[in-house]
Amino acid sequence: MNKAAIYHRPESEYAYLYTADELRLRIRTAKNDIQSISVIAGDPYNWQNGTWQKSANVVMKKTLVTETHQYWQASLTAPFNRLNYGFILTDSLGDSIFYGDQGFETLTSSSNDDSGLMGANNYFKMPYFQEIDRFKAPEWVKKTVWYQIFPERFANGDTSNDPSETLPWRSGDHPTAESFYGGDLQGIIKHLDHFSQLGINGLYLTPIFKAPTNHKYDTQDYFEIDPHFGTKEDFKLLVEKAHAAGIRVMLDAVFNHIGDQSPQWQDVIANGRQSKYADWFHIRDFPVRYTPTDNFEYTADANYDTFAFTPHMPKLNTANPEVQDYLIDIATYWIKEFDIDGWRLDVANEVDHHFWKKFRAATTAIKPDIYILGEIWTSAQSWLQGDEFSAVMNYAFTGSIVDFFAKQQISPSQMVHKLNAQLMLNRDQTNQVMFNLLDSHDAPRILTVANNNKAIVKQMYT
Structure with missing residues (x-):
């Protein structure tokens, strides 16, 4: 897996509100390197028994490709207009990693176990869906x-x-x-x-x-x-x-x-x-x-x-x-x-x-x-x-x-x-x-x- 090619930046063209309640996410990987990507997400304040609870696992779609990179996209919504989110990437050999705000963390390849990744600081954040900040085109x-x-x-x-x-x-x-x-x-x-x-x-x-x-x-x-x-x-x-x-x-x-x-x-x-x-x-x-x-x-x-x-x-x-x-x-x-x-x-x-x-x-x-x-x-x-x-x-x-x-x-x-x-x-x-x-x-x-x-x-x- 080419980790150097993997890229995401919150609150940018990689993570932005398209409508008032739709967050569009992109991630970039090396061309012909990654087999699948899913987004795990949830409200940052949704804790039970000391553990943060995810509420979504969305499979990303392959979108545009360049000479060197593949781009992926997914759309998410949030009932309370705020999200923690991170990415699980799986390559063609079946190896998986988690990618979040603090970088990469290894997953168990057989089960894609993300139970150890629930620390709030591990995730990218959309702190609140601020309509006033949303890019509005005529x-x-x-x-x-x-x-x-x-x-x-x-x-x-x-x-x-x-x-x-x-x-x-x-x-x-x-x-x-x-x-x-x-x-x-x-x-x-x-x-x-x-x-x-x-x-x-x-x-x-x-x-x-x-x-x-x-x-x-x-x-x-x-x-x-x-x-x-x-x-x-x-x-x-x-x-x-x-x-x-x-x-x-x-x-x-x-x-x-x-x-x-x-x-x-x-x-x-x-x-x-x-x-x-x-x-x-x-x-x-x-x-x-x-x-x-x-x-x-x-x-x-x-x-x-x-x-x-x-x-x-x-x-x-x-x-x-x-x-x-x-x-x-x-x-x-x-x-x-x-x-x-x-x-x-x-x-x-x-x-x-x-x-x-x-x-x-x-x-x-x-x-x-x-x-x-x-x-x-x-x-x-x-x-x-x-x-x-x-x-x-x-x-x-x-x-x-x-x-x-x-x-x-x-x-x-x-x-x-x-x-x-x-x-x-x-x-x-x-x-x-x-x-x-x-x-x-x-x-x-x-x-x-x-x-x-x-x-x-x-x-x-x-």
Whole structure:
């Protein structure tokens, strides 16, 4: 028996409330090593004649398998909402062990006798089924098919708000951040029927707030729609018409950084250390400065933290209570005034957990079933405990799909193993609302990746 591969962690994705009274347990073992596992469980206060009494012996089911591990699962309930539990594992030779909070203990192989294991400290515990701590996913997201829109590129529905140097719509162009084609909110409104025909019931819009570039990730004013996209009345109409058509709307929150044209950063440039916004940013010394380089993007001598070495996006200090209040006011404003259904959180892993907890509390207080989606490209368990995000953009899923279907770099079994490993990182209710995508504005289009293999492209179109 490979004891080193056996793993369980209480109050995690290995032991969590799925519903108010259902505890789901997982345990990991080495692949092809264990023949059976059962869970012995009972109320921690159920003692008779000085002996703790178990009340359940549940056989676990084999679930997902990866290249190296097998996962098992069982569901338990408890009449008084608390449980002691441990695992009896039997290998292919018939040898059995008990696994609990204090590690492994040997069992008599012939009888699987667990009578000597009744000490309360030997068991994992769910001290109480706390409903307030249960991870709650928005039910509507489970059936949502999302359509991502980069508003400046999608459709030009109102030429009167076009930028002064709007380019003609054509394929093959290689635009910069300052190339404008006139896409706007009216263009999205005019295509709502088309979304419904496609079976789309969720729209994710990249930033729509006032900003100098076409991508709008360098926000100048979070409380204003960019005038090239339209007005607040246009956006309110978009949300109302989308809701009438059964379509939810999610906006992009860029709270890790702000644009260098924002009044807050401009005040720091003008007043240095005396600026009332000096502590809003991560600045090493004053005055703030950077030296432009040939590509105008990267600089080695900026004395303030930025997003991705981009000097035009100074990093916000979200540990500052004033910054927290400012950003939460933004988040709640667009929910209260426009009834948006979700926030996609840009560069979410570079913002502190303390702020995201406050963000969730504030937004769910207004709209309990709001979808909070973090942009995190790697494993994200620390953000997915139920007190921060609903889900993350599932780029690990993307990578496995692209590697198999588009690049043909892995086998079918390798793809399945990778997907299974990702599923076992999270609770079931988290997996049910993950934002699974094939590509995005931050990733090459899957057909572009597959283009080197004409057979794959042909399969995708037939």
